[in-house]
Amino acid sequence: MMDYTRYFATRFRAMLTPQSAPIPGSAQVRNSAGGYAWQLTPWDRLDRFLVLGSEGGTYYTTERALTAENARSAAACIAQDGPRVVARVVEMSESGRAPGNDPALFVLAMAAGLGDEPTRAAALAALTRVARTGTHLLHWLGFAGAFRGWGRGVRRAVSAWYTEREPRELAYQLLKYPSRDGWSHRDALRLAHPRPRSQEQQALFRRAVARGRGEEVAGDTPALALVRAADGLHRDSAAAPQAAAAIREHRLTWEMVPNRLLAHAEVWEALLESMPLTALIRNLAAMTRVGLIAPGSAAAAQVAARVADADALRRARVHPVRVLSALRTYARGKGRGAAGWAPVASVVDALDAAFYLAFGAVVPSGRRTLLALxxxxxxxxxxxxxxxxxxxxxxxAMALVTAATEPAHQFVAFTAGPYASRWGATGTGLTPLAVSPRQRLDDVVAAVSGLPFGGTDCALPITEALRNRWAVDTFVVYTDNETWAGTVHPSQALREYRERMGIPAKLVVVGMASNGFSIADPEDAGMLDVVGFDAAAPQLIADFAR
Structure with missing residues (x-):
């Protein structure tokens, strides 16, 4: 007798539906790898884009195609409920949950150009909240030009960005971020025509439009003194000691200092005294290269203490992925340039601790958790x-945060079972990982990077857990959702696991790419899709598991 239910069934026997075909009766779509998964809603994809962006594309999708797909999805959300899109952009931007602000600025520019009148008004009103720095504003101007011209609303919003700032903060922004992406403050001010609220603002606007440093700014206010000090470093042949004194007196930033002076340790020492935490993390290599940060030095101790300060990380909105990037680059001792540096161990340790601290305190769920990479x-x-x-x-890196929180966890890595041998791998395609959050982050990442790779079978962690009778309450799968190689869909494997093990297990899918797919069945309340490198993801996972 032929068992027709091997190929079509509605209960877990439908396990025999391969991932290269859709589950019968489901709304699955073909993913970029040729397998089948669920299509994210436009709103879910908007969240992925706001966190992950589309820079560099994915393994299967070019940067251009991925950006266009995400933009079309964002446009659909704007057409459906534009003010809701603007509110989401503001929330993601202000919370610091995303590693970068450019996707939020891009979607805000889309809303300001493509939305209906209430949406455009909401987007322009939100500009000062999302574009918090001069760089943000200039990025937004570059994006906005692709969707609309300079109407009255844009002029009013850009004018407010300048006029609502206190004079010293305005001077700071004009000096620190003079131009980006083909735009300058001179361009923005000439197009917006803001009306200065004081003579001090007028002097700052005049200096920016005249591209400054020609005629000295007159006035005794802190804002104008800041401009004169910065201009003086560029105009005069100032030596390092004089530059360090000016930096301390006026709290200049490294962007305001000429490159010739940044080769001196005493200049960086002065900058370090008031350097914002994000700038500090970005310039660790430079300060080490000039000898300021060295083993046992006071600067190394100061840097390590600031980097591992949880409250400071939160206030500065330092995102974990930026810490991870800094850790990997600094520990390597070589960047894109030719000159290297000798990493200082105490700083590397502080960056390792900062990665976990940047996620904030996570309340554990206490559930038996399988972390599958x-x-x-x-x-x-x-x-x-x-x-x-x-x-x-x-x-x-993401999984280590949950592992540090959940005592009853197990680590595995997976590719594809029967298909793995094509790429030289052996075994089931699933590898238990003997890693611990007590290990250094960069060591764990390096160990995972060295594993063999092959096809993608996202059901494998669940089928192997059933085969080995592992008791699991929550499966957390970190993936790009481009699964295709398995003989069973992950959602079907989970349902069989629940029935045969008698455990109401849950599945959390951590999406690591801003594509539009998920292996989580949206009709199953025991499955959740979250965005990889959303700073809130570890707590969301724990809450869902609990």
């Missing part, structure tokens, strides 16, 4: 466009 070939794509950090590296 997709290490297939497609996960070798760079995450967030960052060179040297792949999706599989980022997955390992």
């Amino acid at each position: 997709d290490v297939s070939g497609s996960m070798l794509a760079n995450v967030l466009g960052l060179q040297g950090i792949t999706c599989r590296d980022a997955s390992a």
Whole structure:
């Protein structure tokens, strides 16, 4: 007798539906790898884009195609409920949950150009909240030009960005971020025609439009003194001691200092005294290269203390992925340039601690948790466009945060079972990982990076858990959702696991790419899709598991 139910069934016997075909009766769509998964709603994809962006594309999708797909999805949300899109953009931007602000600025520009009148008004009113720095404003101007012209609303919003700032803060922004992406403050001010609220603002506007440093700014206010001090470093042949004194007196930033002076340790020492935490993390290599940060030095101790300060990380909105990027680059001792540096161990340790601290305190669920890392070939794509950090590296880093929280956890990495031998691997395709959050983050990431890779079978962690009778309450799968190689869909495997093990197990899918797919069945309340490298993800996972 032929068992027709091997090929079509509605209960877990439908396990025999391969991932290369849709589950009968489901709304699954074909993913980029040729397998089948669920299509994210436009709103879910908007969240992925706001966190992950589309820089660098994915293994299967070019940067251009991925950006267009995400933009079309965002446009659909704007057409459905534009003010809701603007509110979501503001929430994600202000909370610091996303590694970068450019996707939020881009969607805000879309809303300001493509939305209906209430949406456009809401987007322009939100500009000062989302574009918090001069760089943000200039990025937004570059994006907005693709969707609309300079009408009255844009002029009013850009004018408010300048006029609502206190004079010293305005001077700071004009000096620190003079131009970006083909736009300058001179361009913005000439188009917006803001009306200065004081003579001090007028002087600052005049200096920016005249491209400054020609005629000295007159006035005794702190804002104008800041401008004169910065201009003086560029105009005069100031020596390092005089530059350090000016930096301390006026709290200048490294962007305001000429490159010739940044070769001196005493200049960096003065900058370090009031350096914002994000700038500090970005300039660790430079300060080490000039000898300021050295083993046992006071600067090294100061840097380590600031980097590992949880409250300071939160106030500065330092995102964990930026810490991970800094850790990997600094510990390597070499960046894109020719000059290297000798990493200082105490700073590396502080960066390792800062990664976990940047996620904030996570309340554990106390559930038995299986952390499953997709290490297939497609996960070798760079995450967030960052060179040297792949999706599989980022997955390992994310999983360590949950592992540090949940005492009853188990680590595995997976590719595909029967297909793995094609790429030289052996065994089931699933590898238990002997890693611990007590290990250094960069060591764990390096260990995961060295694993063999092959096809993608996202059901494998669940089928192997059933075969080995592992008791699991929550499966957490870190993947790009480009699964295709298995003989059973993950959702079907989970339902069989529940029935045969008698455990109401849940599945959390951590999406590591901003594509439009998920292996989580949206009709199953025991499955959840979250965005990889959303700073809120570890707590969301614990809450869902609980």
